[in-house]
Amino acid sequence: MTDSRSLSPLDLETPDQTFLDANELVINMGPQHPATHGVLRVILRLDGEKVMGLECVIGYLHRGVEKIAENRTYTMFNPYVDRMDYVAAVSNALGYCEAVEKLLSVEAPPRAQYIRVILTELNRMASHQLWLGTHALDIGAITPLFYTFRDREEILKIFEKYCGARLTTHAFRIGGLQYEAYEGFEKDVKNFVSFVKPKIDEYEELLTTNRIWLERTKGVGVISGKDCIALGVTGPVLRASGVQWDLRKAQPYANYKNFDFEIPTGQNGDTYDRYVVRMAEMRQSLRIIEQAVEGIPEGPIMAKVPKVMKPPVGEVYHSIEAPKGELGYFIVSDGSTQPYRVRVRPPSFVNLQALELMCRGQLVADVIAVIGTLDIVLGEVDR
Amino acid sequence: MIAKLKRSYGSGIEPLMHLGQNYMVVDRSLIPEILQVLRDEEQFDYCVDITAVHYPKREKQFDVVWVLYSFAQNARVRVKTQIAEGESIASSVPLWATANWLEREVYDMFGIKFDGHPDLKRILLPDGWKGFPLRKDYGILQQDNEWVQINLGIESGQ
Numbered sequence: 001m002t003d004s005r006s007l008s009p010l011d012l013e014t015p016d017q018t019f020l021d022a023n024e025l026v027i028n029m030g031p032q033h034p035a036t037h038g039v040l041r042v043i044l045r046l047d048g049e050k051v052m053g054l055e056c057v058i059g060y061l062h063r064g065v066e067k068i069a070e071n072r073t074y075t076m077f078n079p080y081v082d083r084m085d086y087v088a089a090v091s092n093a094l095g096y097c098e099a100v101e102k103l104l105s106v107e108a109p110p111r112a113q114y115i116r117v118i119l120t121e122l123n124r125m126a127s128h129q130l131w132l133g134t135h136a137l138d139i140g141a142i143t144p145l146f147y148t149f150r151d152r153e154e155i156l157k158i159f160e161k162y163c164g165a166r167l168t169t170h171a172f173r174i175g176g177l178q179y180e181a182y183e184g185f186e187k188d189v190k191n192f193v194s195f196v197k198p199k200i201d202e203y204e205e206l207l208t209t210n211r212i213w214l215e216r217t218k219g220v221g222v223i224s225g226k227d228c229i230a231l232g233v234t235g236p237v238l239r240a241s242g243v244q245w246d247l248r249k250a251q252p253y254a255n256y257k258n259f260d261f262e263i264p265t266g267q268n269g270d271t272y273d274r275y276v277v278r279m280a281e282m283r284q285s286l287r288i289i290e291q292a293v294e295g296i297p298e299g300p301i302m303a304k305v306p307k308v309m310k311p312p313v314g315e316v317y318h319s320i321e322a323p324k325g326e327l328g329y330f331i332v333s334d335g336s337t338q339p340y341r342v343r344v345r346p347p348s349f350v351n352l353q354a355l356e357l358m359c360r361g362q363l364v365a366d367v368i369a370v371i372g373t374l375d376i377v378l379g380e381v382d383r
Numbered sequence: 384m385i386a387k388l389k390r391s392y393g394s395g396i397e398p399l400m401h402l403g404q405n406y407m408v409v410d411r412s413l414i415p416e417i418l419q420v421l422r423d424e425e426q427f428d429y430c431v432d433i434t435a436v437h438y439p440k441r442e443k444q445f446d447v448v449w450v451l452y453s454f455a456q457n458a459r460v461r462v463k464t465q466i467a468e469g470e471s472i473a474s475s476v477p478l479w480a481t482a483n484w485l486e487r488e489v490y491d492m493f494g495i496k497f498d499g500h501p502d503l504k505r506i507l508l509p510d511g512w513k514g515f516p517l518r519k520d521y522g523i524l525q526q527d528n529e530w531v532q533i534n535l536g537i538e539s540g541q
Contacts, residue, residue, distance in 0.1 A: 059507035064523075066492075067516055071523045102402055229429050229454070232481030243454075250457055314401045317450055317461060319431070330450065332436055341517075345432040345450070353484045382507060 024052065031060050035138045035368040038378030042355070042367065049363045054356055058349075061382035069342035074100050074174060074309045077339070082168035084344065085380040087130050090123035090159075091322040093172045098253055099318035099329035100174045103311035106303045112176035113255040114296045118189060119162070119171055120254070121285040121292070125196070126155040127323035127375075128278050128285075132203060135275075135372035139216045144206055151199045154192050161188065175305035181296070189293045193286050200282055207275070217272035221358040221370035224269055231357070232350045235325025237374060240277045241269030247321035254320075258295075259288045271373040278375075310337055324348050324375055344383060348376040384425055385460075388417065406461035414464050415473040418449065422478050427451040427460065430479035433486055435493045439519045443467045445495055449475070471496035474503075492517035509534070 030041040039060035045052040065084060069077045081096045082089035094116060101107060108116065133148035156166040161182055163171050171177070207213045223233070225241040238245060246263045248256040264280030266273030311333040319328035325347030334340040351374050358370045385398040385407060395410040396417065409417050421427040431450040438444055443465040452459050466472055474497035475482040486497045487506040494515040497503055505512060511534075513527045531539060 059505075059509070062507045064516060067521075067523055105402070227480075230480045232430055232479065232485075245454065251459075315406075316402050317404060317432075317459070326431065328432060328450070330432065330434060330448065341436045343432065343434040343448075345434075349484065349488075350481060353481060 029367070031057075036371060036378075037134065037376060038381075040352075040371070040376070040378055040381070042371075044364065044367065046364060049365075051359045051362050051364060051367060054359055054367070056352060056355060058352070058378070059382050061378050063383065065383040066342055066344060069339055071338065073337045074311070074339060077342070078172075078174065079168070079170045081344075082170055083379060084346065084383055085127075085322065085324065085327075085348065085377045086167055087377055088123050088127040088323045089168050090119050090171050091127075091320065091327060093170065094120050094254065095318065095320040095322065095327045095329050097172045097174050098320065099316055099331050100309070100311065101303075102316045102318050103314065103331060103333055104174070104305065104309065106175055106305055108176040108303055109300045110255070110297045111299045112301045112303075114292050115177060115181055115301070116172060117254055117256065117259070117292045118289055118296075119159070119169075121288045122155050122158060122189070122192075124323045125282055125285045126152045128282050129155075131278065131323075131372075131375045132275075135369075135375070136207065136213075138368050138372045139213075141207065141210070141213060144203055147199065147203060147206070151196055154195060158185075158188050158192065161185075173302070174309065176300070176302035178302075180301055186293050186296065189289060193290055193293075197283075197286060200279065204279060208279075214272065216366075216369055217275060217373075218270060219268070220271040220362060220366045221373055222268065222270045223354060223358050227357060228269070228354070231354045233325070233354050235321070235323070235347055235351065235375075236274055236277045236281060237325070237351055237354070239263065240266035240274040242267050247319060247326060251319075253318070256288075259291045261287050271369050274373045308337060310335060319345065322347055324377070324380070325351055346380045346383060348374075348378075348380040349383075352376050352381055388420070392417070404459065404461070406463060408463045408465075411464050411466050411470070411472065414462070417462065418475055418478055421451060421460070421462070425453065426455040427453045429454060430475065430481050430485070431459070433475070433482055433489055435489050435495055435517075437493060437518045441465070445493060447472055447489070447495065466495065471498050473498050474500040476500055491515070494518070 025046040027044050029044060030036040031039040041057040043055045065080055068080055081092040084092050129148040129152040133145035136144040159169050160166050163169050163179055223241055225243040228238045228241050242265055244263050244265045249263055261284045264277050266277050313333055313335045315332040317328060317330045319326050327347055328345030330343040331339050332341040359367050388396055389398055392413060395413045397408045399406055429452040431452050434448050436446040445466050447464050449462040474486055486500055489495050490503055491505045491507055492515055512530055514521055
């Protein structure tokens with residue numbers, strides 16, 4: 001049995017040049033590799049331990065989400081978006097629901113907006129916690145994983161109590177929410193905020209001044225703000241390179257303009273700065289949650305949306321700041337009950353393209369660190 | 384900005400707005416020039432997305448869509464052009480490095496070729512796959528049976 005897919009790229013790489021009196025070595029990392037966070041395959045060209053170049057082979061998790069969308073109604077497609085970035089399902093749903101709401105020219109009622117923001121920020125927190133645990137594990141620190149998973153559990157419990165699901169929550173509906181906040185929701189969220197605040201300090205105690213952590217992250221996988229923009233890289237990676245840009249501020253959606261928060265940035269664009277930025281973002285998320293939970297207004301949770309949705313002919317591009325970067329939906333309606341075309345602009349897919357630039361000239365062990373720091377989810381890369 | 388472009392390019396460019404979002408329909412021949420102007424003179428330095436839409440009943444079957452963003456103006460614009468089956472379009476990799484994978488995905492899903500792309504090959508589907516799944520004439524359960532049988536050693540993936 002020959003697998004044309006696994007052989008063809010390697011055939012191109014014949015070691016005809018020598019570096020440091022050694023042959024160039026082509027090695028294959030993944031698709032089944034614990035540090036690639038899923039089924040990512042990276043073909044590395046090495047000179048000793050130094051990375052001369054690499055190629056990403058993706059698509060192992062391709063499920064044809066965009067094709068499925070064309071064969072489902074707008075409502076039926078809603079749960080599918082949770083399966084892209086499955087560690088931040090709530091963000092995916094927010095982007096999709098808002099895009100369709102724009103097409104229909106409806107707006108979710110204020111109460112729904114507040115609950116949406118709380119759940120989305122909780123999900124950002126959960127996504128960053130999962131990133132921190134696995135990223136630290138990849139580069140040799142086992143302890144943070146137990147800490148972050150312990151605390152992330154509390155977020156998942158809130159999700160479970162709210163809608164019955166922990167990961168692929170399907171929390172939002174087009175036009176608002178399906179479920180009213182359960183009794184004690186506000187108390188649970190407040191308790192969580194006061195519970196997790198000192199925990200973030202705990203994570204930082206483990207890592208921020210840890211000498212091994214500094215050695216493994218400072219100056220590793222450096223990317224400049226200019227290169228980020230050219231490569232379309234967004235999210236914490238862009239901000240760690242000194243570009244203060246966050247869609248929640250730049251083009252506010254939902255009701256983010258009501259909340260007071262900052263956009264943390266770094267200067268060096270290295271793995272350490274991206275760590276610092278994400279830690280600061282967790283704190284900012286808590287700030288937003290605190291304000292939102294105090295101000296949830298009374299009122300309906302669902303706008304007037306027709307049972308059979310037929311958005312008028314037209315197209316819309318709507319994007320949100322997902323935990324990984326700009327998540328965009330480009331939806332074309334032909335006036336029928338099914339979308340004519342849904343294009344998802346996935347942040348992980350675009351950010352992964354920067355891997356080559358960030359790894360060139362680094363050591364092979366740093367490739368693991370850089371994959372971790374990009375915070376990709378293969379479900380979203382491959383869709 | 385769009386009015387300025389309209390003055391210099393006349394009928395080759397049609398500025399439109401839908402749901403408060405700016406977009407323009409541009410002649411295929413003007414695309415390289417317009418994209419260059421948008422990046423260099425109008426500061427659309429971030430190429431958000433490149434994608435396509437298939438309209439099989441139209442004479443020019445495909446819409447190719449660029450979503451651009453300008454950090455300086457905090458503004459978005461979409462550029463659209465129509466191309467026929469078999470026609471190709473200039474690659475925008477020289478303008479925005481991010482176009483590399485985005486154009487590969489458009490090629491993978493629609494079979495649209497980009498002239499001057501450094502390495503135009505499939506990205507999500509395997510290299511030997513036949514057919515372009517996001518075309519409207521490609522069924523949702525359709526697959527490349529030959530590829531599945533040879534490479535997976537099974538009769539069908541269904």
